[in-house]
Amino acid sequence: MAWRKIACSKTELDLGVTLICGQSFRWKETAPGEWTGVLKNLVWNLKQSDDLLFYKTLEESPAASSDLTQEDILKDYFQLHVNLSKLYEQWSSDDPNFKSKASSFRGVRILRQDPVENLFSFICSSNNNISRISGMVERMCEEFGTSLGEYEGLHHYSFPSIESLAKGSVEQKLRKLGFGYRAKYINQSARFIMENHSEHWLHNLRKLPYNEAKSELMKLCGVGAKVADCVCLMSLDKNDVVPVDTHVWQIAQKYLPSLRSSKTITPQVYNAVGNHFRELWGEYAGWAHSVSLHRIVYNF
């Protein structure tokens, strides 16, 4: 199938960085500058030039998602309606530190992910590293997802439904797949959602204000403040949320010398750091955080 294209500047979207910077764990660089992954139960290939985003899918959209064109799916996923250059200007003018240290890393965007994939992937993220998380998520999809076909020798699977992760045998299977203590978190959270809510409950958290959505998420086993904030930012449209992890904590100590005395991230410190960056960077603070974080994690 031929490549199709969307007008999109590389300063608005840097595909490589955005796809592998630790938001989503399922994209792979299958050829230089070419990315393969699963989105809306379709296998996608993506690449870009300076002003175009190219895409193709393994199959045409199935009936279930035919109400959205594939172009709409991508525009929604990359949130292309958000003018990133304008935001960089704002962050640079409001924050000298951003301007000098982060503003040259253009095109780093927050994806608008599916909440189910986002939540269960980030339950895996605690006390863990990106390469191991990616392997775990892949094995979870192979074991509990449905096959979406084969492309260039690679099999692809949908992200598992909450129902499939709620079954009795799941914890033991995940432990065999190397999930450690996170196996129980995943199974218990899935079961809690199916027993108290429904498969669509997570999506509906998009309609709630940040604080309510966060406290709902934190009722789940294995979901603390940091994971809840990641889900709020990356799939529930809370663009001003800054998840505070060890890296953000490192950055925060430069901005907030008063907090240097704290050895660990207590709830008070967590909120102080998050609030600080939210006030500094404004409505899209979570997006600015991802740009800054990228610089730290990859040491550019």
Place this chain on the structure above:
DNA sequence: CAGGTC
């Protein structure tokens, strides 16, 4: 010790 949580 790694992008925490119970």
Place this chain on the structure above:
DNA sequence: TCTGG
């Protein structure tokens, strides 16, 4: 606390 580097 699981597990891999």
